[in-house]
Amino acid sequence: MTRNAATALCLALFCAVSVPAQASCDASSFPIAVDIGHTAESPGAISAHGRTEFEYNLALGQQLAASLKSAGFPVGTIIISGEGKAQLKQRVDKANRLDPRLLISIHHDSAQERFLKAWEFQGRILRHADQFSGFSLFVSRANAEPEDSKKFAMLIADQLLDGGLSFSSHHAMNVVGERKQLLDPARGIYEYTNLRVLKDSRMPAVLLEAGVILNRDEELALASPQRRMAISDAITTAAIQMCGGNGAGGLALR
Ligand SMILES: [Zn+2]
Known part of the structure; x- marks a missing residue:
């Protein structure tokens, strides 16, 4: 079956397909920026087992950069130091200087304070939120390329879901700090209009x-090389589809 036939069949069935790499994708002329969320000085959430979000972001971001490079993409990895708004501005400035065709910002999730429960691990009192699990994707309608941002997010979600992972809907909960609009309830894609790295980057950005590192079981999975590899491969496949120029060809309702 040709790819077009497969896509037509899929659209007729309202299914999601893994679209094979496009012959028209010249990865070497399609640079991608991998943004490592947070900094060593301001490392984000503390996981259920006491590690920092930044450690997780760095490990996954480096694996993703390697995966993208092996697919032929030039990759710029954005690692910023410092704290506060200054590091956010540096991050966006670096992304815009790199001028990639796509930007993917890597984070690991937490939960609102009210949901955290104390537990003891290796003599430390830590906190967990085992009731939440799964990935989430965010895009901004204020981004310069909102449609391609959303398309990239949909392609990533389809790869992650087809790989057996699930998304979290906790960012849509009606509690302070959440209340994000779930743009695609079947794919875990949220609108986050004013998120700086999405809003001010001049390329499609996701x-x-x-996953949720405050969930004790999910944290252990996220710490494994296998999970890092699976997520990196999913994003790389989505990038190849974007690079092929008709990434939405296989997209339909899930
Ligand atoms: Zn984060």
Whole structure:
């Protein structure tokens, strides 16, 4: 079956397909920026087992950069130091200087304070939120390329879901700090209009929360090389589809 026939069949069935790499994708002329969320000085959430979000972001971001490079993409990895708004501005400035065709910002998720429960691990009192699990994707309608941002997020979601992962809907909960609009309830894609790295980057941009590191079991999975590899491969496949120029060809309702 040709790819077009497969896509037509899929659209007729309202299914999601893994579209094979496009012959028209010249990865070497399609640079991609991998943004490592947070900094060593301001490392984000503390996981259920006491590690920092930044450690997780760095490990996954480096694996993703390697996966993209092996697919032929030039990759710019954005690692910023410092704290506060200054590091956010540096991050966006770096992304815009790199001038990639796509930007993916790598994060790991937490939960609102009210949901955290104390537990003891290796003599430390830590906190967990085992009731939440799964990935989340964020895009901004204020981004310069909102449609391609959303398309990239949909392609990533389809790869992650087809790989057996699931998304979290906790960012849509009606509690302070959440209340995000779930743009695509079948794919875990949220609108986050004013998120700086999405709003001010001049290329299609997606932020991935790879999973919830406050969930004790999910954290252990996220710490494994296998999970990092699976997520990296999913994003790389989505990037190849974007690079092929008709990434939405296989997209339909899930
Ligand atoms: Zn984060």
